[in-house]
């Protein structure tokens with residue numbers, strides 16, 4: 197059988213750490229779906245090994261892994277066109293991550309802002325896994341020789357670190373073209389969806405306040421209530437994008453509207469500029485409900501057949517292993533490991 201030649205190999209992952217938010221959807225999954233429409237190979241991973249860098253209840257983790265897979269499918273990821281699997285079923289991720297633990301420099305990891313944000317003031321007590329998380333992410337990407345990585349703005353620094361690790365490995369071992377330099381793909385109106393309670397913080401699945409985010413599982417009432425209560429300022433919407441300067445919450449709601457409607461922020465303001473939030477918020481709520489409700493209904497249906505979800509993950513893991521195994525074997529050979537069985 198001849199293998200299809202793809203012009204790009206896309207890899208990205210999402211952690212099963214709770215319900216997917218509108219931020220994860222607009223910043224990542226919606227774009228994963230669009231990428232299937234090109235002549236690209238698309239590989240999407242539920243990164244369960246990343247999830248345990250902070251404590252996860254085992255039963256809850258298993259459930260969240262299946263729910264995230266259901267969310268991927270409900271959003272339009274198609275196992276016939278994309279490889280969908282969970283990270284721990286392909287052990288080469290952890291194996292390559294160890295090699296990268298020995299390539300990446302301490303100083304590089306010390307600069308990672310996500311570690312600083314997640315560790316907060318309690319640095320001494322967080323897991324060492326959280327610290328080396330970026331090395332595992334580099335392994336996820338480079339294990340497939342991926343060329344492009346669709347992510348939200350918050351992950352840009354990690355993809356840059358992946359490039360540094362690839363370059364250092366290639367240079368240290370004298371294999372100039374072995375690992376490619378993957379490109380982060382950060383596009384669209386909502387690469388950084390912000391919390392509904394604080395326009396300076398990103399919307400996040402693990403934010404303690406459920407009112408800060410829209411979950412893909414929220415029903416119409418919950419979505420409308422969260423948008424109605426979203427923090428804003430007293431001024432009406434400006435007619436031009438420049439007028440959003442210094443108005444983080446207003447900008448966030450306009451960007452969400454733009455991303456969901458497929459309009460530019462300029463076009464949204466051309467239509468809604470001058471309106472008070474009491475008029476704009478119901479329009480945004482209607483649009484959000486119309487976009488999210490079919491996804492949550494489909495997710496509920498898919499979660500009714502867990503065996504089918506597990507089958508899809510297992511099949512995807514087999515397909516992923518076919519690409520990953522030879523790349524890891526070659527990496528071990530380059531590094532100097534004896535392989536005698």
Ligand code: AQP
Nearest residue numbers: 210211213219223224347348387388389399400401402
């Ligand atoms: N608010 C956001 N706006 C745009 N994109 C976002 N992403 C996350 N939040 C936003 C993108 O979603 C993808 C998957 O993220 P992840 O689950 O692997 O980890 P994360 O970035 O740490 O996301 P969360 O929601 O904040 O999870 P927790 O709370 O568990 O840490 C990534 O491409 C990310 O950029």
